[in-house]
Amino acid sequence: MQHETSEPQTRPRFGCLAGDLAAATISASVVAPAVTIIDRAIVEKSSFNQPLFRGLHAHAMVALKRPAPFVFHRPFGIAWTLYAATYSVANGADTVGRALQPSAVGTIGFLSTTLVNVPLAVWKDLSFAQAYGIKPSTTSKNQISAMQAASVRNPAVLRAATAIFVVRDGVTIFGSFTLAPRLSAAHPQAKPVITQLTVLVLTQLVATPIHLLGLDLYTRQKRVPFSDRLVQSQRYLPSSIVLRCVRIIPAFGVGCLLNLELRSFFHARL
Template identity: 55%
Template sequence: MGDLAMEHRSNKRQNTLEKSLLGRLTADIGAAIASATLVAPAVTIIDRALVEKSLLNQALIRGLRNHAVSAFKHPARFVFQVPFGIIWALYASTFTVANGTDTIGNAMNAPSTGMMTFITTTAVNVPLGVWKDMRFAKIFGTQAAPVAAAGAVDVARPAIVQNRAVARTATAIFLLRDSVTIFGSFTLAPKLSEAIPDSLATHPHAKPIITQMTVPVFTQLVASPLHLLGLDLYMRQHPVPLVDRLKRSQQYLPSTTFTRCIRIIPAFGVGCVANLELRSYFHEKLDSREG
């Protein structure tokens, strides 16, 4: 009888742990979806303006203003278009995997949960980010080129010349760019938050908020040159001297770096903070219910 009672208690405890883990993973998905929905509009507008600036030389501020006004006037059309769906899927997947890996790692008491989170998040975000860039370049980069003279006839941009070697190089650069951003957002920012002295941040949530709103921004000082070079390689797949590519990329480097720094604030600043806060709130609710 004693063995049966112990086995019953063990099975009950195992079922409770499984239910608790399932509840936490469900909460993780909910937090990820809400956070992605929050940041997707701003990121979609900024990413489109960046691509049009880099590939079609359209004025960045004008593009941001026009796309923001269009989204405000026609929200349903904006939300149900392909670009918004791509951005939403990218961040919903990224936050879901980051949350889920951290939850499972903590449940298993894994000593390398942080590294596991970086690896799995990178494995999901980077390919999706590269796919997003390719789709955005195809959707917006091959649209009619802008003309300076009023009343001039739009001239279609020539089709991209395919070169597998150059395309693979562009993809590799996009992979490196996104790895830098993911490392700064999901690994470096939490680590640096632990180094902030209590005298500078007394509130328990202040430290991660400070680093989450700043560290991903600084990663763009490295990611932005890679971003421009990757776009140039993708759009000009014919043989071009590297010096020429770098020279052309540098023309847009200051404005692109500034814009990507602004872009990263909603994407991995506000987005990550909202995700962390919502996830923490949902987990606390589960803990209080179970207690």
């Protein structure tokens, strides 16, 4: 008798989790191409002054003309994994939290999403810096491989760059999960979606300089004065801020909204 009553209760829950996973997978697939192209262009601009719009155009054309190599290239897989995992955990935490502890669903979602998103985002940024931080046209393949291997084997650089990227993500997470909801509550006449996107864009004014410093530390591993590193890393700050603000739209705007809509769609049919 107990088994008969528990089975109908578990079916909708597992069905909703399947919908959560499907929504996250589709949303990540939509977001990952734009994020991959933009983040690569930012790394190349910061590392060897590759013009941003030239890089964006070139990488977008490659993605359009040769979609299979682009999709199955490791950087795309890393970006896709980041957002698929983030959306999946956010969705699943909300579903499970509402079923088990509705009063704590916000805290559960925030902590679980942060624990997944931050290390994956750092992994993505370090991987992009390793893959795209060296100019191919002026460096042989053997030199590139040696430099990439050296960067992987340098634990001091890895720890410092990781710490900087964690601080950067902390700024974005604070804006998304703390500042934006408070502003929405203080100004109920404003649409939450507009507030969320506005705050996330404004956080890039703080997060982008930190991001560029982390990239400079990872790509220039020689000993240099901190003041020189700071000046060098911020040379392209205005254009990088603009691009990272634009990047927020697919990652946290289109992706999050699409994920929510698909999740609601699947939940209504499961």
